[in-house]
Amino acid sequence: MLKKILSISGKPGLYKLVSQGKNMLIxxxxxxxxxxxxxxxxxxxxxxxIAIFTENGEKPLGEVMESIKEKENGGVASVDLKGGDQVLRSYFGEILPDFDKERVYTTDIKKLLGWYNTLVEKGITDFIEPAVAEDATESGEKA
Incomplete structure (x- = not known):
């Protein structure tokens, strides 16, 4: 589902892809x-x-959001987004303990949590693509 949710630089919030035109998206x-x-x-x-930097590479945004969903039992993030740097980093450390503390900025964490809250409020909670599960099933059938 996250493939059809878009962020557009310079425009607030998130957008759902509806259609494609010649030189534009609706x-x-x-x-x-x-x-x-x-x-x-x-x-x-x-x-x-989008992926989040970790000490061992990168982690897809869908997996990170799925971790937040598990921590919050499907509800919105319980941390105050206006909280200080240390509060947000501590909360994010509970979700993704091995996140790269030098390359992941507090503004990134704040934006990610804001996106998560927006998606949950709009009832979009399928963060991991079902195609990944289907690919695993297909490769299992071939073996």
């Missing part, structure tokens, strides 16, 4: 429900393509 704001175009010159990134 997206729907998760906050307002309004549909707007996102043009080729806009910096658009799918949440499914």
């Amino acid at each position: 997206v729907e704001s998760l906050l307002t429900g309004k549909r707007v175009p996102a043009y080729a010159h806009d910096k658009v990134i799918s949440l499914g393509d």
Whole structure:
């Protein structure tokens, strides 16, 4: 599901991919429900393509959000997003203990938790792509 959820640089909130045009995407704001175009010159990134730096490489955003969901029993993040640097880093350390403390900034953590809260409030809680499970099943059938 995260592949169809987009972040657009310079525009607030998250957007759901609705359709594609010749040189643009039609997206729907998760906050307002309004549909707007996102043009080729806009910096658009799918949440499914984002990963968090760890000490041993990277961890996909979907897996990190799934960890938050388990910690919060499917509810919104219990940490205050306006809390200080140490509060946010401590909370994130409980979710992803091996996150790279030098390359993951507090602003990144705040943005990630904000995205998570928005998705949960809108009822989008399938953070890990089902295609991964299907691929594992297919490769199991071939063996």
